[in-house]
Amino acid sequence: SAVISQKPSRDICQRGTSLTIQCQVDSQVTMMFWYRQQPGQSLTLIATANQGSEATYESGFVIDKFPISRPNLTFSTLTVSNMSPEDSSIYLCSVGDISGETQYFGPGTRLLVL
Amino acid sequence: QKEVEQNSGPLSVPEGAIASLNCTYSDRGSQSFFWYRQYSGKSPELIMSIYSNGDKEDGRFTAQLNKASQYVSLLIRDSQPSDSATYLCAVVYSGAGSYQLTFGKGTKLSVIP
DSSP states (O other), X not given: OOOEEEEOSEEEEOTTOOEEEEEEESSOXXXXXXXXXXXXXXXXXXXXXXXXXXXXXXXXXXXXXXXXXXXXXXXXXXXXXXXXGGGOEEEEEEEEOTTSOOEEEOOOEEEEEO | OOOEEEOOOOEEEETTSOEXXXXXXXXXXXXXXXXXXXXXTXXXXXXXXXXXXXXXXXXXXXXXXXXXTTEEEEEESSOOGGGXXXXXXXXXXXXXXXXXXXXXXOEEEEEEO
């Protein structure tokens, strides 16, 4: 499986500011995904980010709030914009294997918004 | 609405016993099923995948799938304290080229020494 890193690993931010989370993979992958895991909850898919196309957002998530970049096959960013305390969560990127179905997760970014 | 249901637990078993984790899903079109383990403060780690009805064994882990009952389970034999974690069931519905993983809320397992 691919080795996935995320930066930052954690951050504390003030409301109204924005944070960009980076996801780096050690091999080229077509499919990358961004998830949110709120405290005590399971994982919720924010968007699918495939290189060469616009990110596809799930219901309840919009590009203005969570802009995503996917400049190449090994890298993606997720920005959490105009943050509020409700955005406090763990944000995880994952990559799909060649079948697209099996996913492997990065270590996550723990975000606390004050 | 695609849903994945799990008993949140906590499920407590003594060391050496069999832990049984259960999951039901709502979408009959679902094709692929996964179990992830998540230690506290860590990201999910894939431990099993299953695609066909029946049992699939990997070491101390056995995944069981019954598509007619829309039910998938994970058995952990000879449970160890290191198995204490939250186990997430995930289901893929591969309709129309989509590979969206839908996760259950997870079952917290505690293995008592």
